[in-house]
Amino acid sequence: MSLDASSIRARLVLASASPRRRELLVQAGVTPDLIAPCDLDETPAPSEAPRRLAARLALAKARAAATAHGDAFVLAADTVVALGRRVMGKPEDESDAREMLGRLSGRGHHVITGVAVRGPDGREAARLAEARVRFKRLDGEDLSALVGSGEWRGVAGGYRIQGRAGACVMELVGSYTAVVGLPLYETLCLLRGLGWRGS
Numbered sequence: 001m002s003l004d005a006s007s008i009r010a011r012l013v014l015a016s017a018s019p020r021r022r023e024l025l026v027q028a029g030v031t032p033d034l035i036a037p038c039d040l041d042e043t044p045a046p047s048e049a050p051r052r053l054a055a056r057l058a059l060a061k062a063r064a065a066a067t068a069h070g071d072a073f074v075l076a077a078d079t080v081v082a083l084g085r086r087v088m089g090k091p092e093d094e095s096d097a098r099e100m101l102g103r104l105s106g107r108g109h110h111v112i113t114g115v116a117v118r119g120p121d122g123r124e125a126a127r128l129a130e131a132r133v134r135f136k137r138l139d140g141e142d143l144s145a146l147v148g149s150g151e152w153r154g155v156a157g158g159y160r161i162q163g164r165a166g167a168c169v170m171e172l173v174g175s176y177t178a179v180v181g182l183p184l185y186e187t188l189c190l191l192r193g194l195g196w197r198g199s
Contacts (some may be wrong), residue, residue: 009197010120015076016067018160021182028184031070038064042078042089050082051112051128052062053137058114059126066118073196075118079113079181081157088157097152099154100145101159106137108171111157113178115187119194127190131174131185133161 012030017037025032031035036063042069044053061076074184081088083103091097111133116126146165152158160171161179177184 004066011068011069011072012049012191012196013065013072013074014063015074018181020160020180021077024177024180024182024184025187028188030079030188031077034069036065036069036074036075040064044087049085050080050087050110051114051130053087054078054080054112054114055058055116055126055128056114058116059124062116062118062124062126071120073117073191073194074118075187076117077113077115077182077187078157079111079178081109083107083109089156090110090156091152091158094147094152097158098147100157101138101143101146101152104138104157104159105143106135108132108134109157111174111179113175113181113183115183115190117187117194117196119196121195123194125190125194127183127186129175129178129186131172131176131179133179134171135165135168136170138168 011033013034013036014032015036015038057078058076062074066074088100091100112130114128118124149164151160151163175183
């Protein structure tokens with residue numbers, strides 16, 4: 001007995017090692033079949049704007065992961081924290097984290113997450129989601145607590161809004177899930193638009 005092609009659900013591959021992105025998907029009722037992160041150079045090109053960087057990296061990650069998982073839907077994302085046109089990357093150490101958080105203190109900044117999906121038929125779609133976040137003015141005690149928490153490790157801008165830094169946010173306008181690392185509304189729209197269907 002042969003199965004109708006429409007009854008066969010293509011796998012969903014998440015091209016990210018971020019536990020936050022997986023948790024957000026599960027929160028939305030989507031469980032990836034495979035986690036397959038790819039290691040790409042995330043250095044901005046000369047004069048590359050933050051939005052363009054987020055879009056470029058998300059699509060590049062989806063394409064890179066698809067080379068090994070061409071029969072699946074591949075989902076990738078990249079989050080950029082920008083203070084004006086300056087990209088705030090991932091801190092290298094505690095000193096770098098403290099300096100970065102000090103720059104964000106009392107100021108508004110933008111968090112842009114690019115999300116891209118590549119389908120098993122080779123079609124691609126991508127979107128950006130953005131939020132403006134404003135921290136309170138961080139004093140020495142605040143900075144020591146944030147840096148001491150270790151939450152700065154491996155995250156753009158040196159903070160996790162769902163962690164200790166959440167208590168320092170005075171204002172957030174835009175997509176909260178984009179700040180966490182995966183805009184759920186945009187992600188589900190892209191997946192469904194390319195034909196992905198959950199179990």
